[in-house]
Amino acid sequence: MRHQHGKHQRAKGNPDCGDFQTLYTDVMTRTALDDRCVVLIGLMGAGKTTVGRRLAAIMDRPFNDADHEIERAAGRSVSEIFNDFGEAAFREGERKVIARLLDEAPMVLALGGGSFVDPQTRALVKERAVSVWLQADIETLATRVARRDTRPLLRDGDPLEILGNLLETREPAYAEADIRIDASAGNHQATAQIILAALKDWEAVQ
Template sequence: MSLQCAPDKTITLIGLMGVGKTTVGRRLAQALDLPFRDADEEIERAAGRTVSEIFADFGETGFREGERKVIARLLQEPPMVLALGGGAFVDPETRALIKAQATSIWLTADVDTLVARVNRRDTRPLLRGKNPKTVLSELLDKRTPAYAEADVHVDAGGSSHQGTLDRIIEALKTLHQHNV
């Protein structure tokens, strides 16, 4: 199940934490024969510290500045599948860069599904010491207007990663046909 031709620009996956951007992104990259990159991993590599450490030392504002620079650099590279951190697309500068240079896919899921997924790991700085359902609900309310600007919207809740991948491939085929 592939597109007729390889994408000519990077595909970015956006959405809240726990929606499956990294897991599905790896599968999408394999299906499209593109490299996969995770923006948070690239930020950690560039900074020489973890996302949690960056948040602790520089706050969210400092993190977003570094994130914007790393994403801008990645968008200059050959096409790839790029999983973004949940807040990246909310930043107006980052969103403008992505809209100009990449195809954005918003992966959506209901809050209960996200809570179940994020509770599996304790690596989310924005959730530390807080009620995940409350935080995720607030983030969804706050970020939806920005996420809604994505080129493609795909439901990633309630089904397997393969089901999500299949929906992304179909959405990309449709987008590609409209843009030809």
């Protein structure tokens, strides 16, 4: 069942219009955001999962993390998939999982850092979702990701250099996002509120 916002409750039908208005009231009062997922993109360490959970709670929607769903589908971690099968195989599986998630009821979905670079995935997101690029400076990202040893792309070099190269490569794709948000600050709840305000602005012009 699709999520219904409280402000979009069924209006009273006009008795002069009979069943016609009752039938179409829901359609006429829905907005551009009601049928779309909100997809968070950006480099590792941008806070997509943490901010996404808070945003989903505010919007009263389910939250999902594409990497977690990939791990669940594959029965192994992202690092293991990279090590055992390589990045190309990981991206192929990732593409299928994201397509499935975008077919489900509207949710807040956090994508892995390289997902949006894939042309097919990017096209699906543009068609079925609102994309939000969480931006942060490289130094902040490097500090955040240093706290965890689960990033396969960062294991063979200087994180600052690797993240800088990744941003240079991925920025043209990220720049196609519908919304850009500065996620450098550590207050994830505040970032979620900023995203919500930006979504309302986006919705108003659709």
